[in-house]
Every structure is written in structure tokens, then in C-alpha cells.
Amino acid sequence: NAGVTQTPKFRVLKTGQSMTLLCAQDMNHEYMYWYRQDPGMGLRLIHYSVGEGTTAKGEVPDGYNVSRLKKQNFLLGLESAAPSQTSVYFCASSLGGGGETQYFGPGTRLLVL
Amino acid sequence: AQKITQTQPGMFVQEKEAVTLDCTYDTSDQSYGLFWYKQPSSGEMIFLIYQGSYDEQNATEGRYSLNFQKARKSANLVISASQLGDSAMYFCAMREGVNDGEYGNKLVFGAGTILRVKS
Numbered sequence: 001n002a003g004v005t006q007t008p009k010f011r012v013l014k015t016g017q018s019m020t021l022l023c024a025q026d027m028n029h030e031y032m033y034w035y036r037q038d039p040g041m042g043l044r045l046i047h048y049s050v051g052e053g054t055t056a057k058g059e060v061p062d063g064y065n066v067s068r069l070k071k072q073n074f075l076l077g078l079e080s081a082a083p084s085q086t087s088v089y090f091c092a093s094s095l096g097g098g099g100e101t102q103y104f105g106p107g108t109r110l111l112v113l
Numbered sequence: 114a115q116k117i118t119q120t121q122p123g124m125f126v127q128e129k130e131a132v133t134l135d136c137t138y139d140t141s142d143q144s145y146g147l148f149w150y151k152q153p154s155s156g157e158m159i160f161l162i163y164q165g166s167y168d169e170q171n172a173t174e175g176r177y178s179l180n181f182q183k184a185r186k187s188a189n190l191v192i193s194a195s196q197l198g199d200s201a202m203y204f205c206a207m208r209e210g211v212n213d214g215e216y217g218n219k220l221v222f223g224a225g226t227i228l229r230v231k232s
Contacts, residue, residue, distance in 0.1 A: 031218055042117075042204055042222035043158075050218075058219060090158060094218055101148070102220060104158035 002026055004105035006091050012111045013081045021076040021108050023091030031094045032074035034066060036087040043090060049074055081112045117205055117223035124228050126195045134190040134226045136205030145209045147188040152202040164188055195230045202227050
């Protein structure tokens with residue numbers, strides 16, 4: 001049982017390049033989330049999904065897209081990376097939405113030059 | 114307006130002593146949940162403790178307890194008998210609402226408190 005895993009662990013992009021971050025969970029959780037963590041600001045929700053095939057915007061969705069084609073995977077895409085998207089990205093999942101604990105992946109460190 | 118406020122950017126505590134990390138929150142919902150997460154220097158987010166707004170007793174998990182004062186809208190984390198391994202960043206977070214369809218169990222995080230345990 002690996003829990004929540006994220007790929008890649010670290011990536012450097014040039015401005016304008018695109019990339020996809022992959023999140024996978026093996027806990028059969030319905031809900032999945034993408035957060036970003038910037039210094040001094042805690043974590044902020046980018047997008048989330050309440051089930052396979054569904055996605056919704058969080059607090060800071062601009063510049064990102066997501067897809068949840070399979071229940072166990074939640075993809076975060078950057079179509080045209082900007083230096084402001086330099087951050088640490090965390091994926092999380094929870095069994096449902098009734099206050100269940102969110103379990104986090106190890107994070108992806110992204111640097112956009 | 115900030116929904117979660119952690120007023121202590123950094124704290125020091127002597128090993129084996131207790132420490133309280135402050136968290137105040139702002140919500141108009143009657144049903145909400147409060148969480149504490151630990152982030153060590155390795156970067157992962159570790160769930161510590163949860164308190165529901167309707168829970169009458171303060172939550173406890175081993176050396177962690179949550180001092181929940183609903184009227185003051187505070188949810189302070191108390192760590193007893195501090196250990197060197199407790200040195201980390203600690204985040205308070207809140208989930209609002211009961212309607213999953215509307216809120217999706219989303220968490221709002223505070224800015225965090227860095228705790229350093231001295232030997």
C-alpha cells in the first residue's frame with residue numbers, strides 16, 4: 001500500500017514549456033486534490049475532484065488544468081509555465097467529503113526559469 | 114480576510130517540555146472541521162489530529178491534543194513531552210460546510226508555525 005505517490009519529484013522548466021504532474025493513490029479514495037505551497041503562505045488549493053470524471057476549481061486555478069480519467073489518478077497540467085508557478089505541488093486524497101482526513105503525497109518541486 | 118491565522122511564525126521549546134501552537138479561525142458555518150498537519154524538513158505532510166465542530170471533547174492523539182475553544186474560534190495544538198523529532202513546520206487547516214457537493218471537503222490552511230525543539 002503506497003498511499004499517495006507523485007511523479008516527478010523535481011522538475012525544471014523554461015517559461016512557456018508545458019508539463020503534467022501525475023498523482024496516484026491506491027486507497028480507493030473518491031476525492032483528490034492539488035495544492036501548491038509557497039513560502040509564508042501555507043498550502044492553497046488549485047483544483048480538486050469529487051470522483052472519477054469530475055473536476056472543480058479551487059482557490060488558485062488560473063494557469064492549471066486537471067483531469068481525473070481514472071479514479072486512482074489525478075493529473076495536473078501546466079500548458080504554458082510561468083515563473084510564478086515555481087512552487088511545491090502537493091497532491092492529496094480522501095475517502096469522501098464528510099470531513100475525512102486528507103492524505104498527502106510527498107510533493108513535487110517545480111522550478112520555472 | 115484570512116480564515117486561518119497562525120500568529121507564531123516560529124517557536125522554540127526545550128526537549129521534554131510541553132508547547133502550544135496557536136490557531137484561530139473564521140467561519141460562519143455551524144459545521145466545520147479543524148486539522149493539524151506536521152511538515153518535517155523532508156517535506157511530506159503528516160496528519161496529526163482532527164476536531165469536528167460538534168465534538169464535545171477535545172481531540173487527543175498520543176502526545177498531541179487539540180485545545181478547542183469554540184466561542185473564541187481557536188484550535189490550539191498542544192504537544193506534550195516534546196522530542197527532537199517534533200522539530201518541523203506545523204499547519205492548522207479548516208474544512209467548512211456539510212454539503213459535499215458545494216465544498217468538496219476543501220481545506221484552507223494557515224501560514225504555519227516552525228517549531229524547534231532544543232536539547
